[in-house]
Amino acid sequence: MAVVTIVSGSPSHTSKTNQVAEWVKGQLQQLGHTVHFIRLRDLPAEDLLYARSSSDPIAQTHQWIHQSKAVIVLSPVYKGSYTGILKAYLDLLPEKAFAGKLIVPIVTGGTIAHLLAIEYALKPIFSILGAREILHGVFILDWTLGHDSEGRLVLSDDLLSRMEEVIHSVS
Numbered sequence: 250m251a252v253v254t255i256v257s258g259s260p261s262h263t264s265k266t267n268q269v270a271e272w273v274k275g276q277l278q279q280l281g282h283t284v285h286f287i288r289l290r291d292l293p294a295e296d297l298l299y300a301r302s303s304s305d306p307i308a309q310t311h312q313w314i315h316q317s318k319a320v321i322v323l324s325p326v327y328k329g330s331y332t333g334i335l336k337a338y339l340d341l342l343p344e345k346a347f348a349g350k351l352i353v354p355i356v357t358g359g360t361i362a363h364l365l366a367i368e369y370a371l372k373p374i375f376s377i378l379g380a381r382e383i384l385h386g387v388f389i390l391d392w393t394l395g396h397d398s399e400g401r402l403v404l405s406d407d408l409l410s411r412m413e414e415v416i417h418s419v420s
């Protein structure tokens with residue numbers, strides 16, 4: 250079984266991206282993987298803003314990434330790119346923090362116009378962080394995400410099969 254870290258980069262407290270991240274976490278745990286979950290909005294804002302890369306909460310997340318075989322990075326599209334909070338966090342990672350790891354991008358967005366944000370925004374920074382194995386990733390249109398009567402996330406059949414592919418590639 251693998252150790253996997255999920256980095257979820259939405260600042261929103263009702264975040265759809267964080268809901269998807271929780272769903273991914275649940276799937277991986279059901280398969281027996283050890284999952285570390287980094288919800289960036291829960292990290293101390295001042296550590297991110299003032300680049301305190303060795304504060305205890307930030308250093309703990311670096312340890313998790315170091316121990317992981319795979320890192321799944323999620324972000325909503327904001328203004329055509331990934332979020333500012335995700336950039337603030339990635340800036341604090343040690344040099345080549347993603348070397349030797351499988352990196353999986355998952356992005357939610359409101360329009361297909363920014364489908365390529367994974368390619369032009371996320372993949373270059375993953376590469377700078379040393380990643381050489383970056384999955385194609387999944388772009389999710391926010392309005393395709395549904396909920397059941399108990400508020401649990403429901404994925405369309407098409408999205409479910411794309412997400413299952415991602416989950417199994419981590420295994």
Ligand SMILES: Cc1cc2nc3c(=O)[nH]c(=O)nc-3n(C[C@H](O)[C@H](O)[C@H](O)COP(=O)(O)O)c2cc1C
Pocket residue numbers: 259260261263264265266267325326327328329330357358359360361362363391
């Ligand atoms: C500040 C802001 C900027 C956004 N900019 C874009 C954009 O440029 N392109 C796009 O497709 N969607 C854009 N959206 C829509 C979000 O990407 C989409 O609703 C996403 O699922 C929100 O995720 P969240 O709930 O985790 O924040 C924007 C939303 C916000 C709040």
